[in-house]
Amino acid sequence: MKTGYSPLNSAAIMPSAIFLWRFKVLLFLIWTFSCCKIGWNSVMRMSADLRDLFFYEAFLYYNPLLLVTMMVWLWGVNLWVFSQSSVNYAKIFDLDHNHLTHREIWKCATWMTIIVPSSMTAYLFLYSHGEVSLAASQPVILYAIVMMALIFPFDIFYLPSRYYLLRTLWRIMLPLQDGTDQSSTNPNSQTRQQCSPDAQAITFSDFFLADILTSTAKVFSDLERSVCRMVHRQVATIAWFEADSVCGSHSIAIPLVLVLPYTFRLFQCLRQYKDTKEKSSLLNALKYSTAIPVIFLSALKYHVFPDMWTNVYRPLWLISSVINSLYSFYWDVNCDWDLSVFSRIFKFKNPHFCSNILYGRRWVYYWAIGSNLILRCTWTYKLSAHLRHNYLTVFTITALEMLRRFQWIFFRVENEWNKMTLKPSLQVSMGEIPTEEDRLLGSNNHNV
Template sequence: MVSDMGLHLLQDWMGFSHENERGLARLVLTMMVWLWGVCLWVFSQSTINYAKIFDLDSNHLTHREIWKCSIWMTVIVPTSMTAYLYLYSHGEVALAASQPVILYVAVALVLIFPFDIFYFSSRYFLLRTLWRIALPLQPISFPDFFLADILTSMAKVFSDLERSVCRMVHRQVATIAWFEADSVCGSHSVAIPLVLVIPYIWRLLQCLRQYKDTKEKPTLFNALKYSTAVPVIFLSALKYHVSPDRWTYVYRRLWLFSSVVNSLYSFYWDITRDWDLSVFTRIFKFNKPSLCTNLFYGRRWVYFWVIGSNLILRCTWTYKLSAHLRHNYLTVFMVTALEMLRRFQWIFFRVENEWNKITKSGFQIPMVDMPREEEKLLGSTNHNV
């Protein structure tokens, strides 16, 4: 009886851990949508015309509509997790395993739904951008590499989703195989580092495509930045394929070195290229009006904060992406959530920098052509669910 009870508790723990892994990934996705709504709200209150930057049509989603989607996700995701745990705890393992599959299929169907409901134009814009990211056969636009950069921050989420789908396909939910590291979907799976590296490969290919089109050398240095993520991911995964001593004295040191290189390189690029802070001189010199930001109006503490926090959160990158550190679900969730916050503040300065480039190039928008979001909402009837 003791052995049966122990087996039952082990199966309960495996089932709950499986749902924690998958559910936390979905919570991070929900968090990212909420934060994107906040970004759009801030842009709508400033002089930054984000619709022009992203080349959006008049029917683009506003922050209010993004928040409506966020509310639905906030309701559906916890409900999905609760339904899984309820069915599993009552012995309905097959129904529990099929429940998340139904959710994923439903989301996919909503995205590809061909009729003009559920924000059709915005769904089409998103799918088209994702397609251009996966196959960079055309000249790269700002929305293409902007979304691709966001996807690099969500690499851990994609890896967790891959493991969840793998376990559901191979029916490893609530089985001993779920616990075995060398099972098809276990810790030794080569699919884990492959999924982690895909967003970085996409971004690297985009940079190479930009160099082909523009012949600008900085795009090659940007491609080099994304290439430094590859050794971090694969050296970390080697822990499950080499002896412990060889990992400790050889590959672990290489992993740490490659992690430091990538973190510092990415930090430098954020500051000098993505945000164009000109190696911090923008912080200390505000005597020229052209150096003031359109978004935060030259407040020095904002730049001190964003530079310091970006450096710290960049250093957590190794934990977020390392294949051999993924078993501490809550810690990984916290680190991934912090990465979402880092990307959230990155968006403000990246979009601001792009707007500054547009205005400096001589592009000017008359005030009559920049309607406030509230006016557009009152006059819009195309986005009805």
């Protein structure tokens, strides 16, 4: 006797969502262990004098993409927190209904987490087993895949979001061009503000992404060095160790690439001043210009006599570093976050002005301000080309800068949301806000 088809029987056969999730986590852990084991054994097969040098070369090719992967994970966390609060990030960035959610961002980050370390493991394994040409092809193939994933013209792999990113990057590189991209301009993001007003031709997305790019200056620098080695066929060799070679650590291209994100942001501020005539845009431009002496004075160490560096250029570099760190810290807290560090954050007289996400928890603000100050100062270390001898230290500082930027995003985006929604309803002078004494007097008068 045949048994009829039953949906209940089918549902019983299908694995549950929790089982599938645990199975995927198990596979991920097995893959992680395998990559670590194969990579470690491959490095140990090399001679001791070659091991550290070659591992640094492998690290040079892959650490930029590892840092980008980390940034994608953190951006997903940002979006998840915003989705759990009242902050409508889609409206702030002028995103349509097809925009990527935090789940889709994490899905992209998961694939990046799998692909990049897998390519690095294959690179180490092939080189340690004598397959030099195959090893050299691994980072080249990976970079080509990443580039194709960004510019692939067909409607797969989140085409609208990819082209939104590319259009924003194009406007960042050409901020002084005339005309406004009406298709990407968010009228809600054109609110005038004291510290960084939004010009009509510069949307919030434009300068928000440009600010993030300043935190990835090290990534762009290492990408330039990696591509340079690929073009000059130096992959899987030790030619990179020559400091004064075309792609060496003393190359003039390093400070030029490091300064590019700050130059883009500087020109954005100048465009804002052209459109709005607000002097605060010039003050913001001055902030980004303070990074330029830090970068180029540091690079001079490799191109001047040691005595000249010690007596003249190093003191100038130290002074410019302090100015850049303190100026950037002040602008983060007082302007980008709108916390008014000299009054509101330490007194909390008007808690309704504080963050809605964090519900006015004081320790969060103290932590954000303190950690931002420390990491702003350590980021100066990264911008200085002559301090790059320990690549693990530089990688750690770059990762910490991305964590600082991830923290900065919470306050910056919510501040923009407050300007769009809360500030119009809070246009009340401080004298009209009742104090505790006023409430007591009112209560006594009522009782009388």
